[in-house]
Amino acid sequence: MDTLSIISENIIDEVEKDSLDFLEINPVDVRWDLNDTINTTFSNNLDSLVYTWYAKNTLKTKKPHQAPIELSTETIPDSVYIQRLENIPSLIDLSYNKIVRNYIELYSQRRRSQVEMMLGLSEYYFPIFEEILDKEGLPQELKYLPIIESALNPTALSRAGASGLWQFMYGTGRMYKLDINTFIDERRDPVKASYAAVKYLKDMYKVYGNWHLVIAAYNCGPGNVNKAIRRSGGKRNYWDIYFHLPKETRGYVPAFIAALYTFNYHEAHQLFPQPSSLPVACDTLLINEQLHFDQVANVINISKEQLRELNPQYRADIIPASKDGYALKVPFQYSAKFIDNQDSIFAYKKEFYFSIKDKVVNPSDRYQKFAHVTPKDKAKVYYKVKSGDAIGLIASWFHVRTSDVRYWNNVRRNLIKVGQKLVIYVPKGKESYYSNFNTMGYSEKQATLGKTVASSSSTVSTTSSTSNSNAPFVYYTVKRGDNFWTIAKKFPGISNSDIMRINNIKDDGSLKVGQKIKIQPKS
Known part of the structure; x- marks a missing residue:
């Protein structure tokens, strides 16, 4: 999962616990992208002229060239936030409280670089959303939903299987006529998924007639919203049913309001769109x-x-x-x-x-029948994945690009399994040389790159504990932002599963800052 996806998944975790006092919420409960020549020249110039016109009329102001910005540490009064929110034309109620404030501070202070990336991406995606929302007669403010759903990443994939800018689950996508098969996943199509999302939102508004409840239902489903309404005694105000909503949904509306505020007042917080690789038109x-x-x-x-x-x-x-x-x-x-x-x-x-x-x-x-044709002057060999292998390591041993290994084997998010057979295309005549990698140890394969494998890290303390292979354990202290993949990268030959197995841990959620975990370096 790339950086932008991680933003949208982990954003709730950074809300300060003391922002919950006004609702008396237990902090533990909140977690949550020549004639021909003349004619050709004329045609090219015309295309260039039109493209330049698009560029002049669609690009927003970019961050000015200047010395690094010194952010003011002065606290912005609540009255300023309230006034600014009131000045935003909106059919959706833009409530303000301590939770909303804390999300605003998260976007405008602690996640500045990511917000500037999303501001840049919004120059491409927002016109798509705005046109469809306008065509269907829905509030333009709803274009901010993909900010908190996917951080404007069209290939975002949640742990639950939701995909695309609008994070549709498979069943909901099919229900709204999105084509999902071996070759196509229209949940990732910015235009078609946006039409589907708008239809879903219209359907939900017919049910609730309240945009806060519609937005909540978009996140957790109408069933959970209905349960919350019943448990609250029939109340239909978002803040009245707050306690009865699933924990991961409680911060969804506040995060939406904060995203809307930040994108409207980004210059006031010295936030500017960062240029993206997406074209203007x-x-x-x-x-x-x-x-x-x-x-x-x-x-x-x-x-x-x-x-x-x-x-x-x-x-x-x-x-x-x-x-x-x-x-x-x-x-x-x-x-x-x-x-x-x-x-x-x-x-x-x-x-x-x-x-x-x-x-x-x-x-x-x-998929493989059509997608993988042996490249010219190349031969096919197979490599069987071993414990501690990673896509990047395998690519370096076979002198190919990581992206090629992923493409040849339909590997998503660098996920490979021990025992899996990978197709690799190597120069003709060298099949035997590369096939030998299946019988080599990690140290031998690294040696082909001129690299020597150290038995342990000098920066990590060792202990006398041993495993079945008699290799010493080392201990690593978990730091903020760590997960099994980032930790494994620090120890050559070690995989995520190795760390999880040795420490008897089942998922990333079990890692805590300051926790000491055992590592067994490869010899």
Whole structure:
């Protein structure tokens, strides 16, 4: 999970406990993205002119070049926050209390860099949300929901399986007509998922007629909101049912209000949008034939990474054939190139990317059959994952990129298992050399890179305790922000599961700052 996802998942944990006094809430209860030449030149200049117009008229002011900002330590009075919230045109009640204040301070003080990243991303995503909300007649303020749902990360995936900017669960996504199969997950499509989210919100408003309750229901489901209403004696005010809501939902409305405030008054807190890699303007093309991102990238010279970024709904870099067609979003300046070279794009190495000529890609077919074709001048070898292996280590031993290993093996979030067989493509003639890695120990594999493995870390105290392999244990003190993955990275050859097994710990939630855990370094 990337940084932005982590922001949205862990944001509730940073609320100060003393902000809960006004509701007498127990702190323990709150946790919670030449003619031809002339014509060509004219066409290119025209495209450039239009793109420049878009840039001038859509970009917000960026952070000025200046010395580092010295933040004022002066406390902002409640009256200022209250007045500012009252000045924001909103159909949704923007309540203010100590919980809301503390979330505002979280966004504006303690999470500044992440908020500036989201401000930059909002320049791309907010116009999409605003257009759909306007078309459906819903309050524009609802565009801030994806801030707390996914931190504007279209590939965000929660532990419960919710996916996309709006964090739809599989069942709810299918209920609202989102296509989810081997090749496509429309929960990650910014446009289609936004339409689905708006329909869901409209349905909830018909039920509750109160936006606070609608927002709460979006987070925990209408069933939990209904239970809270019953347990409160039929009250339908969010703050009246606060205690009866699930713990992870109690801070959801305050976080929404604080996000709305911060985005409206970011300059007052010296927060400025950080430029993102997303383009200012895009064009959408309707694709009916099967198409691989590599075909587009190689013919019109666009980055495949950018295609992935703009089209996160395609899981295998493949757009399946469809009578109705699927959308392909490209930066505005590339749309004319695509149209001019359309036949060449679809014909480019067609047999290479699709194993059977003119066969329609059926989403029910296996992913690997279409996605993994042996690269030119490469041979395929298999590597069996061992305890302590990580995607980055394996990639370094085989002299390939980590992203390639993930792509070849459909690995998400670097998650691999002991015993899993990974496909690796290596130079022809070197199959035997790389196959030997299956019989080497960790030290031997590291030695091929010129690296020597130390038996223990000089910065960590050792003890006389031993494991079955007779290697000494070392103790590591958990620091703020640590999890099993970050700790394992400090000890070569050690995996998350090694640490969890030795310490008899089942999940990251069991780690506490200051806790000492045992590590058994690999020899």
